[in-house]
Amino acid sequence: MAKKAPLEGIRVTDFTWVWAGPYCTLQLAHLGAEVIRIETTTRPCVTRMLPPWPDGVFQGLNRSGYFNQYNQGKKSLTLNFKHPEAKEAARRLIAKSDIVINNFAAGVLERMGFGYEECKKLRPDVIMATLSGYGDSGPYRDYIAYGPAQVPLSGLSSLTRYKDWPPMHAGFSYADPNAGVHAAFALLTALYHRSRTGQGQYIEMSQWECAMDVLAEGLLEYTMNGVEPVADGNRDPQMAPHGNFKCLDWPEPVMGVVIDRWVSIACADDAEWGRLVDAMGQPALVNDPRFATLAARKANEDELEKIIQDWTLPQKVEDVVARLQAANVASAPVADSHSLSEDPNLLARNYFVRKQHAEIGVYPHCGIPWRLSATPTEVRATAPCIGQHTDEVMTGILGYSADEVKKLREKGALD
C-alpha cells in the first residue's frame, strides 16, 4: 500500500512572493502539503516576469524558469483584494488552513486584514509565519530589503573575497533561500508542537539574522578576538591545495562568449597530497621541500597552485576529476548550469523533474534534495499558471457554487 506523504492533509495559505517565501513553501509542497498561492493578475509575482523564458522572449506570466522552478507542486488562486468578496474568499481559505505564511514588509498583512489576530479568529490553532528582511521589531523594521542586498548586509560579502580585494557576492540572493529553508524547518517544528498540544502559534523571521547563523565562524573571530577575519579567496588554513583550477573551456561558445571551466580540488593532509602528485604523474613533488608539509605548502601556495593549474589547464574537467577520484583525492567539477544539467550523478538519482507544463511543455527543473524510504515524496505537478486553480479551490475547498464563481469573476474579484 502506498504510504501518504508526510504532510498530506496539511493546507498552506501562501501569501509569499519573489524568493525566500516561495522557497519555504516549496519545501512544504515537497513534503506533501497542499500549498495554495494567493496571487493577483493586477500585480503578479515579480518572478513570473523575470528571465529565463523559452526562446528568450517574455510572452506572458506562465513562462519564467525562475517562477517555474520555485513554485513546483503548488496551486494558484487569484484574488483581487480591491473587492471585499475577494477578502472574504481569503478568509474562508485561512479558516481551512493549517499554516498562513507571508513575506511582506512589516505591517502589510495587518493592513490587508490578515494579521495574526484576525487569522486566529478564523482558525484558532493556525500557525502563522512572517518572513521579512529586517524582522518586525527594532529600529529598522520598516527598512526595505531586496534579495541581493541581504548578502552584503549579512556580512557574507565582507568575508567572501580574494586576499586584498574588495568584498564579493555569495550566490545571487543567497540569504533568501537560506531564510526560506530555515523558515520551513520552523514551521515543521510548530506543526509538531501543534500535533502534541493542539496549539498554533506565531513565528517571526528576519532574513538578515538567519543569514548570520551560517557565518558564525566569522562573527566568533570578532567576538573572541576583536578583529575581522582575514579573507583569502578559496584557500583554507588547514588544507593546501584548496581551490578551483582552470581546465579546458567549453568547446562551443554561448552567444559568441567562451565559457571557461574549472575543477575544485582539496587535499586534507600530506597523504592526500601524495595521492594527488601521483595522480598528476609528478610523484617527485612529494619529496619537494617546498610542499612536503602543510606549513610548507601554505608558505609556497602561489607556486603550488601554479603547478596544479599547469597540469589541469590542458585537460577536460571530467578527465581531471575521474583521475583524481580514482586516486581518492577530493575533487569535483565547478558546475555551471550546463554541466549540472548533464551531471551523471544527478541524472542517475533522478533528481531533475520533467513534467508537462500546460503552456510551455517539458523543461527540466531541480527536484527534491532528499529521498524518504517509507513515505516517498515527489514533485506532484509543475508550477501553476496564474489562477490555474481558482475554480478548483473556490468550489472544491471554499464551498462557492459555480454560479457564484462566475459572478465573482465578472466583477473582477478573481483577477
Add this chain to the structure above:
Amino acid sequence: MAGALSDVKIVELGEMAAAPYATKLMADMGAEVIKIERPGTGDPARTRGPFPGHQPHPEKSGLFLYLNTNKLGVTLDVARPEGFDIFEKLIADADILVHNVVPPEMDRIELSYERLAKINPKLIMTSITPWGMTGPYRNWRAEDITVWAGGGVCVLNGGGALHPELPPLKTFGMQSGYQGGVHAAVATMGALIARRRDGEGQHIDVSMQESIASQLEMTFSFWPYMKMVATRLGQKPLQPAETMEVKDGYIYVLCIEEHQWKAFVELMGHPDWADEEIFKDRLVRALNWDALKVLLEEKISKYTVMELYELAQAKRIPFAPVSTMGDLLGNHHLKARGFFVEIAQPVASKHKYPGAPLKYEKTPWEIRRPAPTLGQQNEEIFGKRLGIGAARLAQLKSAGVI
C-alpha cells in the same frame, strides 16, 4: 514553556558542519541530542577555530562551540565491535539518528538503516552525504569546497568579466555543511511528523549536492530554458546592483525598480539623469554601466556607508551596507532585537554567539547548556543511563573504545 521538540531524542554521529548543524537546529528547539565523538581527538571541528587569542585548543573552537550548543557529549569508537554494541544501546532509545559518515566509511563500519532498524524499528535515520547514497559519485572524496563547487554556486561568484583569471570563488565558511544540515533538518521533521501518524520510522538520504543545486535561483534554469550559462563573467542584466566604495567602507547600491532609480538620482542631486537616453531603464543602464558607475562613484564618495544607507532607506531605496563583523556586533537594530546571545562554557569562557534564526511565540528557542567538552557526559550516559558498571567503563576507556 518547553521547546517544540522537548520530547524528541536524537543521537548524532556527526563531524564538522552538516550533521552537527541539523541537530543544533533541533537541540535549540528543545530536543535531547547525544553527540558521539571519536575518542581522543573528538570532532575535527574542534581543531578549526576561531580560537580566543588564536591559540588552538580543543575546547575553545568557535566553530565547535557554536554548532554543538545544547548537546550532551560522549566519546565512542563505533568502528570497534564493543563500541558498536554501545551505539546500538543508544539507538534503541532514540527517535532519530543524524549522521554525516560518508558512504565508504558506512560500508566499512557496517552502519546501515537495515541493521539499526532491527534494534529500533521506529528509528528515523538521516544520512547527510556529499553526493547522496546512490549514484556514480556515492564514494567520491569531498571537502566543503568541492561540494559547493559541484552543487553549482562557486561558478556564480568572483572576479567577473574584468578579471576572468580569478577563479570562481567559494562562499565563506562551510556552506555545503550548513545547507546540507538545514535541508536535512526539514526532511527529518517531515519524517517525524509522518511517524506520529503512521508509527513507523524510515531512512532519509540527503544529498548536499542536491541541497545546493535546489537553491540556485534562476541561474540553473538558464540552461534548459535558453541554453545560456550563468557565470561570474557575465554582464549583469540589470543595474545598478553593485558593491561600491564610499568614504569609510563599502555599500551595496541597488535600484531594481524604476521608482527607486528616480529616487536615487534625486538624492544625488541629478534628477535629470533619469531622462538620459543612455540610462533610460535598468537594462540600458546595465549596458552603459561603465559610464554610469564613474558618475555614481563621484557622487556617493562623499558619504559614509551609514549616511548613504539611511538616506536611501528614507526614500525607500533598498541599499544595504557591506557589513563587517564589527558592524554587525555593534548594530543597534540587532541589539534592540536581542539577536546575539552570550554563552559561557567552562574552558572557553563567555562569548557572544549568533542567536535564534526565527522567533517563536509559544515554543522558545533557547540555550540551555553550552557545547559539551570532550566526553563530558560519558559517565552520565554510559554509566547512569545505560547501566554500564564503573569497572567495565574503565576497561573500555583504557582500550580506547570510549
